[in-house]
Amino acid sequence: MSISRRTLLKLVGLTALGVTAEKYVSVHAGSTSAKLVAKAIGAGKRLAGTKPAQKVRLAMVVDLRKCVSEQGCTKCIDACNKAHNIPDFGESKDEIKWIWKEPYQDAFLDQENFYMKDEFKNKKVPVFCNSCDNPPCVEVCPTQATFKRDDGIVMIDWHRCIGCRYCMAACPYGSRSFNWRDPRPFIKDINPDFPTRMKGVVEKCTWCDERVSQGLSPICVDVCPGKALVFGNLNDPGSEVRQLLKDNFSIRRKPGLGTSPEIYYLV
Amino acid sequence: MIEHAFRGNKRYWSWLVFLSLIILTGFYFYMRQFNYGLGITGMSRNVSWGLYIAQFTFMVGVAASAVMVVLPYYLHDYKAFGKITILGEFLAISSVIMCMIFVFVDLGQPFRLLNLMLYPTPHSLLFWDVIALSGYLLLNVVITRVTLDAEHKSTAPPKWIRVVIIVSIPWAVSIHTVTAFLLSGLAGRPFWLTAIMAPRFLASAFSAGPALLVVLCLVMKKLTDFDAGDEALKKLGLIITYAMCVNVFFILMEFFTTFYSGIPSDVSHMQYLYFGFEGKGKLVPWMWASVALAVVSLVLLIVPKTRENHRTFFVACITVFLSIWIDKGLGLVITGFIPSPFGKVVQYWPTIPESLITLGVWAIGFFLITIFYKMVLSIRMESEA
Amino acid sequence: MYDSGKIIAGLIIFAALFTSPVWYDVLNGKALQRPDLVLPSKENQKECVAAAEFMRRDHMRLLNDWRYEVVRKGETYFSSDNGKEYEMRFTKTCLGCHPNTSQFCDQCHSYVGVTPYCWDCHNKPRNLSIQ
The missing domain is CATH 3.30.70.20 (Alpha-Beta Plaits)
Structure with a gap:
């Protein structure tokens, strides 16, 4: 066996961490997934003005x-x-x-x-x-x-x-x-x-x-x-x-x- | 090491089978809850946390209490605790696992549990509680594994483990502090909004936890060859006595501040809990039972003669445990919701499925503690032989 | 190797149990049914919000992203590759062209054995002929 069970578990753990980190970034960096999707389909920008104007309470x-x-x-x-x-x-x-x-x-x-x-x-x-x-x-x-x-x-x-x-x-x-x-x-x-x-x-x-x-x-x-x-x-x-x-x-x-x-x- | 858990006498196996039956019953009712929803419990729009979260709060205390044997043994080199320190740590592991299961069965959407990790939220105390509890579990798993392994091989444990053990001491305090903050940080719930919530939690933990440890040690002494040693039990007795005194003192302080200041929103909760409010008071007899148990325990603990006699000491520990279980595992969480933000009393009482699920989780805890202690005792017997 | 006989027998039993659903179907003479999508008729055909190839593979990501934009950011419109703008609403925009979920969504979903729980909360629009 070239890879021990322990090493494998460590690798799996690291991958899991990586996935979590990616998720974290995607949520906190203003929807990276949105950008990813947009990039994948080559979509343009969203319509301006659909976002509520600032300073609305x-x-x-x-x-x-x-x-x-x-x-x-x-x-x-x-x-x-x-x-x-x-x-x-x-x-x-x-x-x-x-x-x-x-x-x-x-x-x-x-x-x-x-x-x-x-x-x-x-x-x-x-x-x-x-x-x-x-x-x-x-x-x-x-x-x-x-x-x-x-x-x-x-x-x-x-x-x-x-x-x-x-x-x-x-x-x-x-x-x-x-x-x-x-x-x-x-x-x-x-x-x-x-x-x-x-x-x-x-x-x-x-x-x-x-x-x-x-x-x-x-x-x-x-x-x-x-x-x-x-x-x-x-x-x-x-x-x-x-x-x-x-x-x-x-x-x-x-x-x-x-x-x-x-x-x-x-x- | 685990192989020791698979060898045992008839009594050991019947006990495990008995616990498994309770666990299976609990699991069956959990599946029913899973299909129907949490409506199967006694919780309602007004009392939205019940027995599960109350048990969670109580068990965090038991988990944290391991520090009461770890600290004297490792920081003060108090040799008498040598035999029971690992038992305290295994008690911590079992109770942390129980805590996690109690939170899990309380979730409305259990499959989304990982959202806690996928969307980490530092401004939520629940996020910190997840970190504190899983970290504490990890620390104790590493500590018990390494030290037991060393004992198994009759060698000294590696030096680095001492660092892990020292870290585990403040970590134990942190788990119960964060759990107290979970409740005491809410502006809208005056019953919990008290700065002594965390100290009170620690005092009750440091009495109920060691009391459970003493009960387990005395039961093992009766059933097996294990003897924790007179000196260790005596010292635990002192720890329990002081912690219980402080715990009761804190409760009396809550009484004074609430009733002397007389702020209606604060008074209403205490009144509901101890005297009944608007003619309703399902918890009143329980709370007075808790008070009576506390008084009995204090008498038995403070008088040296009864504290040092194993039979009365055993009774004292049982009364401490029950008194605090009623206070913390029943009254404290539920009463935060009664009366409601509109001043209305909507009472709560656990349903049968809810109680059986709770019992099932307790059985898991006892199951774990049984096989852990079995492992420890077998390894010790082996190395002694 | 110790107990090799037991281990190999165990592995065979495991493999047999694990693949039993396949054998069950084979023995019952059920052939694998490929998904059979009903696409919008020629005259009703409009352009989709994204290329079919992308939608086939990544529609769930797109939907999840729309959800994020609408619920959490309060945005309403999605501007597509083809320069058109679409309202980010599954029940209106998507089901507007693909009204029959059992002939569209369910075909592939049952083929690959996934059960999205959209319909636990979302409603199939009344004006569409949906089973």
Whole structure:
């Protein structure tokens, strides 16, 4: 035998290291694999201008004075559930939620407001993923499956998520859901334009990144009958969100944690 | 060396068969979990980590505790630990392997495990935990292999291994520190957000781990010719006593800071754990059992007479182990999620499949420790003969 | 060599077991079925996003790359070698020309014995006639 078992094992180990290193480089050097593919087929450059312009920080303003969720309006939730193939398991253990309503006092646990009007005390606050500017979920994710886009949207790469659920432990807003079982049989009417998920991955509201990439607003914003939801670029001084924040007093959920949530509630 | 594990008496083989049956049962239920998803467990949207991660946290402690025999023996040349040092290291190997299996069975997409290596993420503590644990496993595999080999050939181990052993000492501390950081670095979970999480983990590890080692030594003394030696057991007794005192002291500090400062979000978790919150408190009887066990263990350990009597010392070690298992392997992880970020109490309790999978992983640990210790004892008997 | 008889017998048994699926098919009279792709009809034929030869071998890499660009970088369009731009969307761009997955994708995939799990999450578009 010219090559000993040990030497062979060492070689295999080194090759494995090399492969890992190549993968690492390909991810961190701005998709080398993209360049490789482009080179292989001799493809030209990508279209200019498809990348979101710099200095965009998307944000959402929820005007609770206009929101009529306490009257049973669930238009935003229904539209979202339908657009994103969110299953209905009929029980809370496996539940998946992107947008849902919480009583005012629970959504703003650290705001102790007494002697409010009943109307406000019973207010149901729509809650979403806050797409934090300093997202703890992104910080803890061991595979970068959850990440922040240039425009501020916090996303999940469902192809990469290993289902460790560290992000769920890290999210201070309880915004994340896990697919405890195969969701497909529990989706009444599948929207073919949006993927369903598989068991074992985490999901959450992504501010309709698929619509935002096409220059549209999130679907909840579009369907809100009272125009209570406003979506826009916080870095644009002329945007509607900036105007609203200038003219009104706004609160955010748990700002003291330093996560910088990007959903502002007007009360 | 491994050939020694294939020779044994009837009792040895029946024990291994018994463990294999538990492992197979666990494996069967893991396959069911694999097909159905983690919904087969008691975990939910609100309590998204359960028994698996709690066991992982606990076992990291047992793994780290090997340092309590390695350090006196190699750094202080404490000869009395000569017989048990390698047992501590093999205990570390078995528990690190258990830790890795517990993390694996907790994954929603286990086939994507390698993504941890393909997309290394230094800002995630889980990444560092993978490095710390696999490094620690590697160190201990090398150390046990080289030292046991030397013992087998009745020669002195090579000099370079001393360097590896010295590296393994801070490395042991690091595995439990990083595991504590995993929890204590999360701003949104006030129950874990405490700077003494890492010290508390180390104190509980340095009491529960050596306690398990003592139990194993006393059981082996009863069943085999092995005797760890009176002096070694006495010293371990002292180590366990001090570590357990520090551990209980840390828990009391958490009590003081939480309840005296009275911050509602902090209080709610402790209240749920020890007294029940909004009328719900599934863990309350367990926690008070843990408190009672801790008190009994402290009495038995602090009184020299009961600490030095093997029978009462055995009981003391069992109580230390159980008390810390309830505190760390059940209460600590789960309570971080209760109440939820919305202040709601959604309780968690492991399901039968989940418990059997957990039991299966424990059986793997015991299986490994059995064949490792068998190897060590056989080699020693051989070289003595 | 010690125990050479046992070792050789063991190797023969291993080889027999390992190749048993082949023997099974041979004995059942099943010939190897070559993939039979249904390509777009002449009048519907458009240019693919890349050369057929490249696609045949590297379509999975291209798809993976598109996924990376769309999901992680928020890009939408791919400009091809032929100077045209295509939307980086598998269900629209790819299936637009190859709507029948069982006569296209599955042919080679079952031939080489791979089972990509695309359809665990992605949906086959409604307007296409797909089994």
